[in-house]
Amino acid sequence: MTRLTGSALRLTVHIGENDTWHHKPLYSEIVHRAHAAGLAGASVFRGIEGFGASSLIHTSRLLSLSEDLPVAVVIVDTETRVRAFLPQLDELVTEGLVTLDACEVIRYVGRDDPQAPNRGRTGTKGKKSL
Numbered sequence: 001m002t003r004l005t006g007s008a009l010r011l012t013v014h015i016g017e018n019d020t021w022h023h024k025p026l027y028s029e030i031v032h033r034a035h036a037a038g039l040a041g042a043s044v045f046r047g048i049e050g051f052g053a054s055s056l057i058h059t060s061r062l063l064s065l066s067e068d069l070p071v072a073v074v075i076v077d078t079e080t081r082v083r084a085f086l087p088q089l090d091e092l093v094t095e096g097l098v099t100l101d102a103c104e105v106i107r108y109v110g111r112d113d114p115q116a117p118n119r120g121r122t123g124t125k126g127k128k129s130l
Helices: 026-036 079-092
Strands: 006-016 042-046 070-077 097-105
Touching: 006 026, 006 079, 026 042, 026 070, 026 079, 070 079, 079 097
Parallel strands: none
Antiparallel strands: 006 070, 006 097, 042 070
16 A cells, blocks of 8 residues: 655546546546556546536536536645656546645555554444444
8 A cells, every 4th residue: 555644746637527538437547547557546526516618517406407517536646656647647638627736645544554553443334343
């Protein structure tokens, strides 16, 4: 597992839910490439409303029923590793917004980290051992 604490860089990719790469959702391709690159982690967040450079408003409200809602892919790792990943985004993201923000990682622990203190966890969500 990657150890990550202290100064880091947050990469956020704002795209549309319907954006694709070779018939696969673009957000999924970004996550899989981030994983293959050994980055610390990636999460995809689906928005309920938004607009971008096209100025078209996409919304999840029932009357509008947009099928192309905004999506944000967030990746956090060291500056060196995130910047090394940027050329892949140049290839993938043809429409959208890519931002970088400095951040500080306070705690980064995986579920199966053998060095993490066992605080009554069994590895099963919601269940604790006594």
